[in-house]
Amino acid sequence: xxxxxxxxxxxEQVAREHGKILAPLKEELVLAECGLDSLGFAVLVARLEDTxxxxxxxxxxxxxxxxxxxxxxxxxxxxxx
Amino acid sequence: MRMARVEAPSLRDSxxxxxxxxxxxxxxxxxxxxxxxHGTSLGGRLAELAGRSVLLATASQLTTALALxxxxxxxxxxVILPPDVDAANLGAVIATAEIDAVVVDDxxxxxxxxxxxxxxxxxxxxxPADANPPTGYHTxxxxxxxxxxxxxxxxxxxxxxxxxxxxxxxxxxxxxxxGTFYDIRRYGGLQMYLxxxxxxxxxxxxxxxxxxxxxxxxxxxxxxxxxxxxPSHWRRALMDPAIRNIAPRYVRLSGEIADQPVLDRLRATFxxxxxxxxxxxxxxGVAFDVNDGLAGFPAAFVGPVRDGVEMKVFADGSLxxxxxxxxxxxxxxxxxLADTDGFVDTGDIVERRGExxxxxxxxGGIINIGGLKVHPEEIEAVINQHPQVGMSRVRSKQNPITGxxxxxxxxxxxxxxxxxxxxxMIKDDILxxxxxxxxxxxxxxxxxxxxxxxxxxxxxxARRER
Numbered sequence: 001x002x003x004x005x006x007x008x009x010x011x012e013q014v015a016r017e018h019g020k021i022l023a024p025l026k027e028e029l030v031l032a033e034c035g036l037d038s039l040g041f042a043v044l045v046a047r048l049e050d051t052x053x054x055x056x057x058x059x060x061x062x063x064x065x066x067x068x069x070x071x072x073x074x075x076x077x078x079x080x081x
Numbered sequence: 082m083r084m085a086r087v088e089a090p091s092l093r094d095s096x097x098x099x100x101x102x103x104x105x106x107x108x109x110x111x112x113x114x115x116x117x118x119h120g121t122s123l124g125g126r127l128a129e130l131a132g133r134s135v136l137l138a139t140a141s142q143l144t145t146a147l148a149l150x151x152x153x154x155x156x157x158x159x160v161i162l163p164p165d166v167d168a169a170n171l172g173a174v175i176a177t178a179e180i181d182a183v184v185v186d187d188x189x190x191x192x193x194x195x196x197x198x199x200x201x202x203x204x205x206x207x208x209p210a211d212a213n214p215p216t217g218y219h220t221x222x223x224x225x226x227x228x229x230x231x232x233x234x235x236x237x238x239x240x241x242x243x244x245x246x247x248x249x250x251x252x253x254x255x256x257x258x259x260g261t262f263y264d265i266r267r268y269g270g271l272q273m274y275l276x277x278x279x280x281x282x283x284x285x286x287x288x289x290x291x292x293x294x295x296x297x298x299x300x301x302x303x304x305x306x307x308x309x310x311x312p313s314h315w316r317r318a319l320m321d322p323a324i325r326n327i328a329p330r331y332v333r334l335s336g337e338i339a340d341q342p343v344l345d346r347l348r349a350t351f352x353x354x355x356x357x358x359x360x361x362x363x364x365x366g367v368a369f370d371v372n373d374g375l376a377g378f379p380a381a382f383v384g385p386v387r388d389g390v391e392m393k394v395f396a397d398g399s400l401x402x403x404x405x406x407x408x409x410x411x412x413x414x415x416x417x418l419a420d421t422d423g424f425v426d427t428g429d430i431v432e433r434r435g436e437x438x439x440x441x442x443x444x445g446g447i448i449n450i451g452g453l454k455v456h457p458e459e460i461e462a463v464i465n466q467h468p469q470v471g472m473s474r475v476r477s478k479q480n481p482i483t484g485x486x487x488x489x490x491x492x493x494x495x496x497x498x499x500x501x502x503x504x505x506m507i508k509d510d511i512l513x514x515x516x517x518x519x520x521x522x523x524x525x526x527x528x529x530x531x532x533x534x535x536x537x538x539x540x541x542x543a544r545r546e547r
Contacts, residue, residue, distance in 0.1 A: 017516060039450070042481075043480060058479050
C-alpha cells in the first residue's frame with residue numbers, strides 16, 4: 001500500500017475510534033480543519049510510526065508541522081524514501 | 082515523634098525453640114536450619130563478628146538465610162547487600178555504614194572493597210559449634226532501597242520493627258512451608274523470610290535466573306502452603322502451566338498495585354486459598370493487609386490509628402504513613418526519612434472512589450499527554466482485564482503533538498494467541514475494551530505484542546527498558 005493510502009486509511013480509523021467526522025480528504029485540506037483534534041493527530045502519528053516505521057516529526061531537527069494534508073503526506077513520503 | 086518499639090522474638094530463639102526440624106530449600110542445596118541451635122554455618126567464627134558492622138555479601142540466598150540467624154543479636158549492624166547492587170556504589174556503602182567485616186560465600190564476587198579487617202565465609206551446611214555464640218547486641222538491620230536511580234539509600238531497621246506485622250508463632254510448628262518469588266535480601270522477601278523463621282515454618286528460596294516453571298516445580302515438591310510475590314511475579318507464574326501443581330492455602334501480593342484481574346485470577350486458580358494483598362515499603366514498613374479479595378483498600382483505613390499505623394492522604398493524593406514499623410532513619414545522611422510529624426511519604430498516589438481508595442500509580446511515573454496526566458498503572462489495570470492478556474506495561478512515548486502519548490506492551494497468555502492471524506483481532510478487542518472504560522487520552526495509541534516483560538530484581542515490572 002502506498003504511503004498516501006496508508007495515511008488516509010489510518011486517519012479514517014483514528015476518526016472512527018475517536019468518534020470524529022472527517023472532512024473530505026483533499027490535497028489542500030487544512031489539517032486543523034480536518035476533524036481530528038490534537039489528541040487524534042498524536043495517535044495518528046504514533047500509529048503511522050507503527051505501520052510506516054517512521055516518525056518524521058520527532059526525528060526532525062526543526063519542529064515544522066505541515067499545514068495541509070498534501071504537505072503532511074509529503075513529509076512521510078520524503079521520510080520513507 | 083518517636084514511637085514505642087515492640088519487643089521482637091530473636092531469630093536464634095525461634096530456632097532454639099523449634100519442636101521439629103525445619104529447612105531452607107534452595108535451588109541447588111538445602112539445609113536443616115534448626116541445627117543452628119548449637120551449630121554454625123560460619124565456620125564457628127561468629128565471635129570475630131561480635132559488635133561489628135557486618136556486610137552480608139553472600140551470593141546465594143541460602144547462605145544469606147543461615148547467616149542472618151547467626152548474626153542477629155551478635156553483630157552491631159547487618160548490612161544486607163542485594164544481588165544487583167552496582168559495584169561502583171560499594172565503597173560508599175561501606176564508608177556510610179562503617180562496615181568493618183564482611184560475610185561472603187563461595188559464589189561472592191572478589192571485589193577489592195571486601196578487603197576488610199574481618200572476612201568470614203558462610204557455607205550452606207551447618208556443623209556443630211563448640212562455644213556458645215556471643216549475643217546481647219541490639220542489632221541494626223540496614224536494607225538498601227530498590228530505587229532505580231542514583232546511589233542506593235541505606236534504610237535503618239531493627240528486628241522489632243521489621244517484624245511488627247508478624248504475628249506470634251503459629252501452633253502448627255513445622256507444618257507451614259513458605260515460599261516467595263522475591264529475593265529475601267529485599268524488604269518484601271525479607272518479610273517472608275522472617276515470617277517463616279519466626280512462624281515455625283520451612284521455606285523454599287527463590288533463585289535468580291531460575292526458569293519460573295522450575296521454581297514452581299520446587300514449590301510443589303516441598304508442598305508450599307504460603308506463597309508471596311509481586312503482582313508481576315504472579316502474572317508471570319499464572320502464565321506457566323506448572324502453576325497447577327501447587328496448592329497454597331495462603332497467597333499474598335505486595336510491592337506493586339494488585340489490580341482486580343490478578344486478584345480474580347488467583348482466586349480462580351487457588352479456590353482453596355486465602356488471597357491477600359499487603360501494602361509495605363522499605364521505609365514505611367508493612368502498613369496494612371487487605372483480605373477481602375478486592376483491589377484497593379477501605380477508606381476507613383485512612384485517618385484513625387489502626388494496629389499502631391496511621392495513614393493520611395495529602396492534597397496531591399500521596400499516601401503518607403506514620404508507623405512503629407517504619408525504618409528509624411537513613412544511614413549516613415541528614416535527609417529525613419519522615420516529615421516533622423513522623424509521616425513517611427510513600428510516593429504512591431491514591432484515589433478515592435466511594436468507600437474505597439485505589440492505587441493510581443507512582444508520583445514520578447505520570448505520563449503527561451498534552452497536559453492531561455495519566456498513570457500507566459490505571460491503563461494496565463484495564464488491559465489486564467482482557468482474558469487473553471497475561472501481563473502488560475504502559476509507557477510514555479515521545480510525540481510531536483502532545484509531547485508524550487501512552488503506548489502498551491502486552492504479553493499474551495498463550496502462544497497460539499501470539500500467532501499473527503489472531504493478533505490483529507485481539508488488538509482491536511483490547512482497544513475496544515480501553516475505549517469503553519477509559520477517557521480518550523488514556524487509550525493506548527499503539528499496542529505492541531511482546532514475548533515477555535522484564536521484572537527487576539525487586540520483583541517490580543521494569544518500566545525503564547524499551
